[in-house]
Amino acid sequence: MFRSATKSELTQLRRAFDSWGIFEFMESQVMLVKGDPTNRSRQVLITTEPSKDTVNQLVEYPKRVGLIIGELQNKKFTPSLGGAEVIAKFGRNFPYILVNEMAEGLVLYGRDILGESVLEVSKGLGQNKKVIILNQNRESIGVGQTRFSGENIFRKGEVTVYTLLDLGMYLRDQDNQ
Amino acid sequence: MRELHDKEKVSSLKTLTFTPTQRSHYLATKFGYDEWVLNRFIHFVPSAESLIEKMLEPVPKYIRTNTLKITSKELVARLVPKGFQLSATILADVFEVNASNARVSIGATIEYLLGYYYIQDITSCMAVEALDAQLSQRVLDMTSAPGGKTTLIAQKMHNTGSIVAVEASPRRIRPLSFNLARCGVMNTSIYQMDAMNCSNMNVRFDRILLDAPCSGEGMIWNDVSRRSGRNPDDIAKYSQVQKKLFATALQILKPGGILVYSTCSFAPEENELVVDSMLDRFNLKVEPLPFGNSGLTGFGEMVFRDNLELTARFYPHIHNSIGFYIARLRKTD
Numbered sequence: 001m002f003r004s005a006t007k008s009e010l011t012q013l014r015r016a017f018d019s020w021g022i023f024e025f026m027e028s029q030v031m032l033v034k035g036d037p038t039n040r041s042r043q044v045l046i047t048t049e050p051s052k053d054t055v056n057q058l059v060e061y062p063k064r065v066g067l068i069i070g071e072l073q074n075k076k077f078t079p080s081l082g083g084a085e086v087i088a089k090f091g092r093n094f095p096y097i098l099v100n101e102m103a104e105g106l107v108l109y110g111r112d113i114l115g116e117s118v119l120e121v122s123k124g125l126g127q128n129k130k131v132i133i134l135n136q137n138r139e140s141i142g143v144g145q146t147r148f149s150g151e152n153i154f155r156k157g158e159v160t161v162y163t164l165l166d167l168g169m170y171l172r173d174q175d176n177q
Numbered sequence: 178m179r180e181l182h183d184k185e186k187v188s189s190l191k192t193l194t195f196t197p198t199q200r201s202h203y204l205a206t207k208f209g210y211d212e213w214v215l216n217r218f219i220h221f222v223p224s225a226e227s228l229i230e231k232m233l234e235p236v237p238k239y240i241r242t243n244t245l246k247i248t249s250k251e252l253v254a255r256l257v258p259k260g261f262q263l264s265a266t267i268l269a270d271v272f273e274v275n276a277s278n279a280r281v282s283i284g285a286t287i288e289y290l291l292g293y294y295y296i297q298d299i300t301s302c303m304a305v306e307a308l309d310a311q312l313s314q315r316v317l318d319m320t321s322a323p324g325g326k327t328t329l330i331a332q333k334m335h336n337t338g339s340i341v342a343v344e345a346s347p348r349r350i351r352p353l354s355f356n357l358a359r360c361g362v363m364n365t366s367i368y369q370m371d372a373m374n375c376s377n378m379n380v381r382f383d384r385i386l387l388d389a390p391c392s393g394e395g396m397i398w399n400d401v402s403r404r405s406g407r408n409p410d411d412i413a414k415y416s417q418v419q420k421k422l423f424a425t426a427l428q429i430l431k432p433g434g435i436l437v438y439s440t441c442s443f444a445p446e447e448n449e450l451v452v453d454s455m456l457d458r459f460n461l462k463v464e465p466l467p468f469g470n471s472g473l474t475g476f477g478e479m480v481f482r483d484n485l486e487l488t489a490r491f492y493p494h495i496h497n498s499i500g501f502y503i504a505r506l507r508k509t510d
Contacts, residue, residue: 048364050339054315055366057380058341062366064354082358085291108290139291167290170359173351 002032002055002065005044009033009072013044016070016077021091032065033072041073044083079143081165084132088140096122096132097144097153097161104135107142108168115155125149131161142166192409192416192446193477195220204229211405214394221445221476222492231494232398238283240294241302242270243360245332247293255288267468271302273497292359297325300491300501303468304388304439305329307489307505313338314383319372319426322349324356326386331362340365341382343372373421376428383434385426389419391440391447395500398493416446423455430508435464438504443492445476448502452488453481460510463487466503470495 005013013031017023030049035042047055047066055065069083079087087094099107103117113133125131127149133142143165146153153160194213195201201216208215208229218225240263242249249270253263260279263272276283283289284296305326310316310333321327321342330340342357342365344350350369357365372387392412397403423438430436440447449472455461463482469489474481488504 046363047366048337048339050313050315050337051364051366054339054341054380058368058378060368060370060378063350063369064357064367066365067358067361067363080358082361085361104287108287135287139287141287141290167287167359170290170355171285173355 001036002034002045002062005031005033006037009037009042012072012075013077019095020077020079020083020087021094022087025086025090030066034065041071043068044070044072044077046086078130078164079132081140081142081167081169084140084143084165087132088134088138091132094122094132095125095129096134097125097146098134098136098138099141101136104141107133107163107166110163110166110168110172112159112163113144113161115153115158115160118154118160121153125153130164133161133163133166192412192444193217193479194409195477208233209401209404211407213409214404214407218443221473222443223470224494227494228492236398236499237497238274238276238296239266239299239302240272240274240283240296241268241329242272242294243292243328243332244270245336245361246291247288252288252293255293256286259286266299268299268302268306271299273299290359292361295325295328295356295360297329298499298501300439300441300496300498300503301325301388302329303466303489303491303501304386304437304503305333306468307439307466307503308333308384308386308437309435310334310338310384315380316340316384316386317375317378317382317426317429318342318386318388319375319422320344320388320390321367322346322353324353324360326388327353327365328356328360328362330384330386331357331360331364334364336361336363338364341378341380342367343370343375345369345371373425376425378429381429381431381434383431385430385434385436386439387422387426387436388439389415389422389447389451391415391419391442392444393441394443395441395491395502398499412442412444412446415442416444416451419447419451420454423451424458427455427459427461427508432508432510434508436461436506436508438506440502441499442502443490443500445473445479445481448490448504449473449476449481449485449488450479452504452506453485455506456482460508461506462509464505464507466505469501469503472502472504 262275472488
């Protein structure tokens with residue numbers, strides 16, 4: 001089922017959107033949630049008002065609506081690739097790491113990130129923090145999770161950021177069809 | 178429902194075939210085609226031998242800028258330094274690609290993964306051009322996977338309004354879904370259903386794109402296995418399915434709305450004959466298209482309405498594209 005967020009979900013999501021720097025952007029969007037409120041995991045998506053109306057009017061049940069921006073799981077929001085792109089484009093002061101060209105290529109194959117490949121990180125980045133992985137054009141190429149905090153993210157010879165999602169998934173998934 | 182029109186009766190009996198000639202035998206043997214296929218080409222394709230020879234050359238590759246994310250100028254500035262040569266086409270945001278100097282394939286660049294462009298034949302883009310989808314309209318794409326035309330419709334609508342993307346095959350839903358996500362499409366909902374059941378939908382549409390399932394004759398260039406091993410009955414069967422889908426679409430098209438019918442087949446039985454039979458049954462106006470060769474007004478013993486000239490045919494040797502057909506019809510009641 002595709003539905004509006006409940007009051008409790010809205011509180012959780014607004015808090016998450018604030019931390020990802022897209023609170024203001026999201027306030028102007030038509031947001032829906034897929035799945036029963038009691039489900040452990042629910043997709044969060046944005047669409048248009050006419051598309052939402054169409055979905056409500058049709059008796060058929062859609063497989064997908066709009067652009068999935070993330071997942072709400074155990075009160076925590078994790079951005080999807082679509083959400084990461086929204087954050088990179090419209091977010092302010094969001095957690096990120098910026099990688100060099102070689103790492104960009106490796107990330108697109110799902111590889112984790114070595115410290116020496118990291119060129120820049122957002123301020124106050126903690127350990128086990130979800131981050132948007134940016135390339136040198138400041139485009140989102142994935143979502144990662146830090147292994148270390150602060151300057152340790154630049155530590156040479158070690159994986160310092162795990163790659164959770166990457167744009168290469170679009171290709172790999174098609175290849176597996 | 179009225180009685181079947183005479184022309185439909187003819188087509189429902191068999192696909193039109195012609196008496197073999199020395200020329201058809203020679204060409205079929207030389208180029209590896211079933212003779213009945215080639216003999217039909219001789220009867221309606223302008224300069225059939227040029228068509229056959231053209232389809233021995235490499236297939237051209239086209240990309241379409243996803244203007245939801247980037248401008249064509251910016252895209253060109255990123256792809257050219259990577260060794261891709263991009264040539265302009267008659268469509269503003271569509272380029273023919275020469276990748277002979279590129280280090281990676283056009284389907285494996287970061288720009289592709291970022292959804293900055295879509296790889297699709299120029300004729301597919303023309304079908305969407307013909308649809309003329311406007312901002313905030315409600316649009317139905319009856320056979321949407323893998324999403325090339327759907328994402329272009331969303332682009333034309335600037336991600337406003339509502340697109341209903343229908344796809345029957347569960348296996349093809351995932352690539353469709355990925356392509357919509359990759360291209361940043363927000364205004365589309367995907368329904369897994371047989372397009373024949375679209376008439377049950379309790380909404381009406383301003384625009385409908387029916388890129389109908391077809392024999393795929395126009396894809397021979399991409400897939401040489403299609404040169405032989407097919408049966409004339411296949412075309413007749415597809416023609417019947419196409420008529421049913423067409424009639425289904427018209428039931429849920431708003432008065433004044435536009436239906437674009439397209440196939441990747443050369444066969445008149447899948448193109449002009451289908452449209453002609455719909456003109457018998459429904460109040461429709463055939464609207465002109467600014468591209469392609471004129472549609473046929475006859476084929477063998479079949480005679481079609483004169484205004485089918487307003488529909489468009491695309492041939493590899495003339496348009497440097499796959500074989501394609503587009504008709505644009507406005508519902509007048």
